[in-house]
Amino acid sequence: MKAQRIGLWLAGIGLLICAALVVDNFFDGVDVSTLATSPATTTPSAEIIDKGRYLIQAGNCIACHTARGGAIMSGGRAIETPFGTVFSSNLTPDPATGIGLWNAQHFWRAMHHGRSRDGRLLVPAFPYNHTTLITRDDSDAMFAWLIHQPAVVQARPPHTLQWPLGTQAALAVWRSLYFKPGLFKPDATRDAEWNRGAYLVQGLGHCAACHSPRNALGASGAVNDLSGGLIPGVNWTAPSLMDNAQTGLADAPLQDIQTLLQTGKSGHHHTSGPMAEVVQYSTQYLQPADLQAMAVYLKSQARLTQGKPGPTTSMAQRPVLPDVQTRGAALYDKHCAECHGEQGLGIAGAYPALAGHRAVLQTDTTNLVQNVLYGGYPPATAGNPRPFGMPPYILTLDDKDIAAVLTHLRTQWGNRAPEVTPLEVNRIRASQGG
Amino acid sequence: MFSIVRCLTLGLRFLTLTAFFSSANLHAKGFEDSMAERTRPCTACHGDQGRAGPDGYYPRLAGKPAGYLYNQLKNFAQGRRHYGLMTRLVDPLSDAYLREIAAYFSELKLPYPAATQSATRIPPAVLQRGQQLALYGDAARRVPACTQCHGDRLTGVQPQVPGLLGLPLDYLNAQLGAWQTHQRQALAPDCMAQVVERLNSSDLVAVASWLSTQSLPQDTSPSTTFAARGVVPLPVCGSAPELKAMP
Numbered sequence: 001m002k003a004q005r006i007g008l009w010l011a012g013i014g015l016l017i018c019a020a021l022v023v024d025n026f027f028d029g030v031d032v033s034t035l036a037t038s039p040a041t042t043t044p045s046a047e048i049i050d051k052g053r054y055l056i057q058a059g060n061c062i063a064c065h066t067a068r069g070g071a072i073m074s075g076g077r078a079i080e081t082p083f084g085t086v087f088s089s090n091l092t093p094d095p096a097t098g099i100g101l102w103n104a105q106h107f108w109r110a111m112h113h114g115r116s117r118d119g120r121l122l123v124p125a126f127p128y129n130h131t132t133l134i135t136r137d138d139s140d141a142m143f144a145w146l147i148h149q150p151a152v153v154q155a156r157p158p159h160t161l162q163w164p165l166g167t168q169a170a171l172a173v174w175r176s177l178y179f180k181p182g183l184f185k186p187d188a189t190r191d192a193e194w195n196r197g198a199y200l201v202q203g204l205g206h207c208a209a210c211h212s213p214r215n216a217l218g219a220s221g222a223v224n225d226l227s228g229g230l231i232p233g234v235n236w237t238a239p240s241l242m243d244n245a246q247t248g249l250a251d252a253p254l255q256d257i258q259t260l261l262q263t264g265k266s267g268h269h270h271t272s273g274p275m276a277e278v279v280q281y282s283t284q285y286l287q288p289a290d291l292q293a294m295a296v297y298l299k300s301q302a303r304l305t306q307g308k309p310g311p312t313t314s315m316a317q318r319p320v321l322p323d324v325q326t327r328g329a330a331l332y333d334k335h336c337a338e339c340h341g342e343q344g345l346g347i348a349g350a351y352p353a354l355a356g357h358r359a360v361l362q363t364d365t366t367n368l369v370q371n372v373l374y375g376g377y378p379p380a381t382a383g384n385p386r387p388f389g390m391p392p393y394i395l396t397l398d399d400k401d402i403a404a405v406l407t408h409l410r411t412q413w414g415n416r417a418p419e420v421t422p423l424e425v426n427r428i429r430a431s432q433g434g
Numbered sequence: 435m436f437s438i439v440r441c442l443t444l445g446l447r448f449l450t451l452t453a454f455f456s457s458a459n460l461h462a463k464g465f466e467d468s469m470a471e472r473t474r475p476c477t478a479c480h481g482d483q484g485r486a487g488p489d490g491y492y493p494r495l496a497g498k499p500a501g502y503l504y505n506q507l508k509n510f511a512q513g514r515r516h517y518g519l520m521t522r523l524v525d526p527l528s529d530a531y532l533r534e535i536a537a538y539f540s541e542l543k544l545p546y547p548a549a550t551q552s553a554t555r556i557p558p559a560v561l562q563r564g565q566q567l568a569l570y571g572d573a574a575r576r577v578p579a580c581t582q583c584h585g586d587r588l589t590g591v592q593p594q595v596p597g598l599l600g601l602p603l604d605y606l607n608a609q610l611g612a613w614q615t616h617q618r619q620a621l622a623p624d625c626m627a628q629v630v631e632r633l634n635s636s637d638l639v640a641v642a643s644w645l646s647t648q649s650l651p652q653d654t655s656p657s658t659t660f661a662a663r664g665v666v667p668l669p670v671c672g673s674a675p676e677l678k679a680m681p
Contacts, residue, residue, distance in 0.1 A: 069512030264526075276526050338464070339474070347465050374519065375475050380528040387527075388471065391478030392519050432518070 025121065025172045044144035052145025055138050058290070059131070059204035060282035064088045074098070074152040079125050080233035083218060084161035086125040094151040107143035108136060113181050121171040123159065124179070130206035130223055133184040133199070178219040190300075197297025198224070200290060205282075210238040210274060226301055230366065235431050236273040237366040242301050248358055249302035257295035258288065263383025268352040269359070270378040270387075272371055280379040320407055320419050328408030331401055335393065336409070344413045350388040355413035365406065365420050369428045372402050399425040469538040475523055476535070484539045490602035496542040499656050501593035503536035505621065505673050514619040546600045546654055551646035564644025567637060568598075571666050577632045578666040580641070583625075583677060588648070590656035594674035599650050606642035614638065621672030628669045 044052075056062065056073075065088045067076040075090035075098075090098040099107070099117070106117045114128030115121055122128060164170045184203055186195040201207045202223040212221030213229030221227065228240030239246040249257065260266040261283040264276060271279050283291065320328075333342075336354075340346050344355035354360050360368065377389035393402065399422035406425075410417035465471065470483070476495065481487050484495030495503060509515040511524045511532075524532065553561060566572075568588070571579035581588060583595055590597035598606075612618035613630040620626055630638065660677065671677045 067513075069514065280526055350465065350467070350471070374522050375478075376522055377475065377526050379526040380531045385528065386472060386531055386534065389475040389523065391475045392523070394519070395479070 021169075021172045021176055024176045044141070044148075048141050049145050049148055051138075052141035052143065054285070054287075055134075055142045055204060056145055057282055057285045058200060059142075059206070060278055061091070061142075063277055063281045064125075065091050070154070071150075071152040073146065073149060074154045075156050076154055078157075081125060081161075081218060082232050083165045084159065086123050086159045086161065087157045089126075089156050090152065090154050091146050092149055092152040092154075093147045094153050097153055097155045098151060099146060100151060102143070102147075104140045104143045107146075108139045111139045111142075112136075114175065114179060121168050121175060123161070123166065123171065124174065124218070127206040127209045127220075129179050129220070130203055130209065132179075132181045133203040133223065135183070138204075174217060174219070177217070193293045193296050194300060196290065197293035197295070200294050201226075201297050205294070207241070211241050224301070226298075230364075231274060234274060235366060235428055236370060237362075237364045238274070239362070241298055242303055244302045244304045246358070246362060247302060249299050250304050252299070254292060254295045254299065257298060258291040259383070261286070261291050261294065262288070263381045264379040265384045265387070268346060268348075268357060270352065272376055272378065273367060276376075276379045279381060284379070284381040284383070318419060320411060324404050324407055324419070325411075327401070328404035328406075331397065331405040332408045332412075335397070336405065339390075340409075344409060344415075351390075354409045355415060360409055361415060361417040363418070365424050366428065368406055369402065369420070369425050372397070372406065373425070373429060373432075394429065399423075399429065469534070473535055473538060476539075479519075483542050483544055485544050486602075490604040491608070493601055493605050494546075495539040496544045497654065497656075498540055498596050499590050499593045500533070500537045500540035501674075502590070502596045503539055504533050505594065507532045507536060509618075509620065514621070516617060543655075546650045549600075549647050549649045551603045551643070553647040556643045556647065560640045561644050561647065563637070564640035564642070567633075567641050568644055571664060572632075573665050575632045576666050577629060578668055579664050580645075581661050582664045582666070582668060583660070583671070583674070585657035586661040587651045587653065587657065588645070589651065589654055591660055591674075592656045592658050594671075594676065595656070597654075597656060598645050599648050600654075601646065603642055603646035606646055607639065610638040610642055611635075623670050623672050625669040625671035625673075625677070 062072060064077055064079060065073045065075050067074070067078075067088075070076055071092070073091045075088040077088045079086045079088065092098040093100040095101050102117050109115050110117075110122065110126075111128065111131040111134060114124070114126065114132070159166050184199050187198070190198075206223075208220055208223050208225050210231050211228055212225040213227065214220050214232060218232075226241035228238050228243070228246065230237050241247055241249060244250040256266045256269075260269060260271065261279065263284065264271045264279040270276075286294075339351040340354050341351075344353060346353035352359075362368065371390065373392065373394040375390040375392035378384060378387045380387055397405070402425045403420045403422040406420040409415065410420065470477075473484075477484060479487050479492045480495050481492065486492060486494035506515065507524050507527075508529075510517065510520040527535075567577065568580040571577045571582070580598060583591070584598050585591045585595070588598045609618060610630060613627055614635070616627070633641075668677055
């Protein structure tokens with residue numbers, strides 16, 4: 001009798017939770033039954049369409065919604081997540097496989113509420129926790145550009161998410177926990193430039209999608225949480241943009257931040273990995289005023305107090321073994337010194353200095369190892385159209401070699417950072433199938 | 435006393451700084467703002483000036499037609515050829531820069547080494563079969579001769595068709611095999627895929643073997659015109675549309 005009552009209570013609570021989830025997710029207040037009424041969206045002007053192109057670039061939509069070798073925005077790019085592979089949607093105006101049957105209302109609902117044309121909940125690999133912040137006008141302009149592109153027939157391959165993670169019920173639970181539709185709210189205590197920067201960084205730019213840590217359920221931090229983290233799937237670390245020790249944003253002149261976003265390179269610093277892709281497809285095309293606004297906002301988020309004084313002390317705790325030192329020095333002379341200089345000073349305009357270089361001294365060595373294993377070029381942009389590059393060393397140096405040479409350059413020329421272990425190198429090498 | 439210490443410290447600092455700058459200058463002296471410098475990531479594997487790597491898997495780049503080299507860079511970027519290291523290198527680069535890199539290597543005229551493969555180690559019947567296919571094709575199976583597209587000296591044809599001589603046997607076998615399994619593709623329509631489809635594995639090994647035993651002719655540069663059309667009509671090539679325009 002008692003068990004029965006408890007059972008009834010539990011069933012009742014379960015029903016209530018279900019009802020709450022349904023209410024939370026399925027009454028989004030957007031009427032999509034009618035075509036968009038605003039003339040700006042039914043017959044948009046050339047200016048609106050061009051603004052849409054610009055906003056699509058600001059959101060770096062192209063990078064995810066274009067497969068390798070595929071038509072632009074036709075989707076099908078595989079995005080690896082810890083829960084399975086998600087494939088991006090075809091955003092060209094093909095009626096059957098793209099957004100040909102959508103109207104601006106549908107598109108707004110996708111951007112603002114994270115729901116497809118038929119009301120289906122979208123997987124949060126689409127960063128709708130960020131796009132929800134954008135204005136209706138911006139959403140309409142983006143739609144206007146998309147709908148005026150050539151239609152491409154390309155069905156999206158089904159996601160391969162582990163059951164039940166891709167189901168609507170699971171997505172509803174996830175959304176109740178981590179997603180709330182809401183527009184960007186300007187901070188009245190800040191000026192227009194700061195607010196424009198915040199709007200771009202938190203909204204379309206979706207910087208926190210990489211620059212904040214993801215939890216066990218794959219949720220990134222709040223849209224203004226730029227505290228950095230390992231980017232799942234690709235094995236690059238997005239530095240904390242709030243910790244000045246990691247980025248130097250607080251000390252950097254605005255112009256340097258802007259130049260890095262515009263050209264992929266600023267002084268001895270350049271972008272690599274996923275950030276190079278962001279510069280290549282997105283930020284290099286942004287107007288200087290917008291880049292400056294982003295720089296102003298980002299600079300305001302960098303805190304001097306979070307600098308980690310760790311390296312020097314841990315150096316004292318763990319001296320580098322003499323044979324590692326010798327090996328590292330020999331490898332540096334053989335493979336690195338020609339470009340980066342015997343004193344780690346680099347060559348201005350071509351090869352970065354390693355002495356005192358922030359990227360060399362990071363506690364997290366993921367990106368450093370990536371750069372040595374795979375080499376690479378910074379992105380070719382209008383401001384740096386013919387970049388110099390670095391060869392891959394994955395075939396010539398083993399894990400111990402790379403660990404030794406990285407340890408060398410982290411402990412020379414006044415650099416004081418902890419030793420790199422072969423295990424750290426192997427973690428990246430093994431995860432990339434190289 | 436204090437000022438002496440201060441003076442010494444300053445002097446030492448000055449010396450250290452001079453040492454820093456002079457060593458930087460030394461390196462700056464060796465540094466030249468050139469395409470050779472900018473293509474270091476390429477030549478690390480493909481050998482100095484793109485003369486080919488030592489192990490047979492990194493082919494020569496020097497002197498290959500610029501259009502061919504550019505097409506290959508794009509093939510890696512667009513997923514028609516698969517090699518992670520190449521893909522990562524070309525991904526961030528613009529078409530204009532890739533064209534410049536391709537043109538740079540195409541203009542390097544380096545002497546070719548003698549044929550890498552000794553003919554004595556391959557059965558004569560295999561070599562004969564390979565030679566037959568390379569020079570005459572196989573009309574019954576609609577297989578054109580290699581020379582029909584790759585030039586009568588097999589040194590390629592400007593600007594898109596590569597030469598077939600001076601390549602290691604391992605590389606040739608790997609490429610023809612990759613075409614057979616669709617791992618290597620070219621711009622559609624993929625004419626080379628159609629030719630390979632008409633051949634079996636032993637044919638491919640025979641052709642690769644014969645090609646790898648041939649030394650280059652006196653004039654190693656790619657031809658400027660195609661050889662006279664053979665008995666087998668050529669498939670249309672997306673990567674070399676000019677082939678279609680032949681008489």
